[in-house]
Amino acid sequence: MKVITLTTDFGTRDWFVGTMKGVILGINPRCRVVDLSHDIPAGDIQAGAFALAAAAPYFPKNTIHVVVIDPGVGGPRRAIAAKTQRALFVGPDNGVLSPALANEEVRTVRLLENHELFLDDISRTFHGRDIFAPVAAHLSTGMGFRKVGPRANSYVELNLPKPAVAGDIIRGEILHIDRFGNAISNIPQALLPTAGTLQVWVNGRNAGFVEACYDAAPVGTPVSVIGSTGYLEIAINGGSAAMALGLTCGTPIRITRE
């Protein structure tokens, strides 16, 4: 029983996601479809990429991950599928797959060019339904990966900002605000000194210390912890750090050793 995950910016008000599932179940009634998120902000490739990269490692081997954050649908952007040592990835070639692929050993990337796998009528606006869903469903039946189309020599890679270390100062950036208002940075645990007290600075103000867990700080006080994705995140015990500290994607963050 194969698993297909879906990550889109389609929202849940319309019939778009349900329709993709209808197409998938029509081709492979036995596969399992799991929603990662459909509330990625419209056209926000980085947010979709971040969600996929965070979740994909927790899925069973041979899961097929489909991402449709596709502001260029109907235009010249390519559609691709990638095979790694543990999963398959399907989506537009706009970088949305690349952070997840960076966590894996990529074996082959192919262009989705086999029209026999698509729906008969291909709209200009909904390739999630007409191309990505049916290709993923065919792959879930065990169809050989090479059938999706010719090899791609390269694929678009997102240029996610990298953290930098200079002496005792680590500089990074907020990459994601989660539903609780926690602000997840691009600073991995490995960059943090294991000794000493680490102070966090954002928007020119002190945002507390790096601690072991949220409630190491009093309620209402900022605290930074290594979050569940392995990156430093700024939280407020019982509140929204993003609201209280004015954090958004792209806000610079600085860590100093006291």
Next chain:
Amino acid sequence: MKVITLTTDFGTRDWFVGTMKGVILGINPRCRVVDLSHDIPAGDIQAGAFALAAAAPYFPKNTIHVVVIDPGVGGPRRAIAAKTQRALFVGPDNGVLSPALANEEVRTVRLLENHELFLDDISRTFHGRDIFAPVAAHLSTGMGFRKVGPRANSYVELNLPKPAVAGDIIRGEILHIDRFGNAISNIPQALLPTAGTLQVWVNGRNAGFVEACYDAAPVGTPVSVIGSTGYLEIAINGGSAAMALGLTCGTPIRITRE
């Protein structure tokens, strides 16, 4: 393995949808339940009808579509099930099923009157749980369609506005605003002349031309395309046409040939 789809205005904050799935799985643990949308605006029969009609054709044969947009629950409105050449439809008889049925060959319509199929205690406010879910689940086990209740001689049909052609002018109306702010009209591709430049007018202003795809117009500019449902929709490349042009359900739209 049968598929049941659910379309409701229950939202996802409460336990209503999950409870319907519990009832379904208690009766048929093997059926697959797919959400079309639960964020149909409360009581908006036309919006629910539109979603179902757009999605149903993409589901496998013999899918059972359940719709619970049911502002008259507990009152005198009837509950029905319809069998067509490729699917079953279950819901209140308030017109919400009719646009989907108009896409199919309707074989029989029956009233849901077999209380043996319902839950033991029937609330006055939640027939989704007490009547529609268990009836659909029993149908998904292969139970004969006639067991749901006696034949209905008719069913309520929604009066969706029809487009009109007068010389070189086509007049229609916006039927749905999707999550991207695209405004979907009631003008099907077949009504559009295949030659000439077609100009779109809404709210007394020029809203650009009919093009082959969204990015035929510069970013931020209105553009109209045949959308994924086969109807003309007004979009803005990279933005919300509904916001920018003040479009809502019911906004008149006019197309002229230049």
Next chain:
Amino acid sequence: MKVITLTTDFGTRDWFVGTMKGVILGINPRCRVVDLSHDIPAGDIQAGAFALAAAAPYFPKNTIHVVVIDPGVGGPRRAIAAKTQRALFVGPDNGVLSPALANEEVRTVRLLENHELFLDDISRTFHGRDIFAPVAAHLSTGMGFRKVGPRANSYVELNLPKPAVAGDIIRGEILHIDRFGNAISNIPQALLPTAGTLQVWVNGRNAGFVEACYDAAPVGTPVSVIGSTGYLEIAINGGSAAMALGLTCGTPIRITRE
């Protein structure tokens, strides 16, 4: 085929819920995962408890209910599982399970302390993924309940407000506002006199009568009915009672016999 339900305050924007499902399917690819709600307000234990208690009775026997409303994650709060005559319940020991358990015969409660069932790396912030999901998945494979950990002698119980009857006056409180703006109270049907006209009072004003169904009152008028959970709820035919009458969780409600 076992069913696992999920109730969280994770929202649907992030990858949290999808990741839990990936973990579950990696351990038991055959189990069915049903979302009760992920839009419980952040950290609102009472709201999550209410949703679970309302839905659980409608699920098949041996369903495993997982709740992750867990503001104390990473701190000293315990994690528990409870076995009742018809289901299993898994979650933090903060009271969120207790109203659902109050509807059942509780057989045993155990602490989740068997680290062999957890993911290898346990984050400080996401026990839904690292502890609750894998424990539930292992239970769904038929693993003996005692394997989760040692017996707990007690568990935290929520102190939900109780209704009171004094002569002809019944006093209660609003416990939940649903998506339609209906205000569900803690007054069960059994407390209401079966004869006489019952008048409802909130915020110092008359909020109409107890009726058999929503549309017993004219459109736009408040009306109270026994809702689908078996408790009195205040509604407005075609509108939001919460908005019109200023009702929130905790608003006192008074019923008098005329």
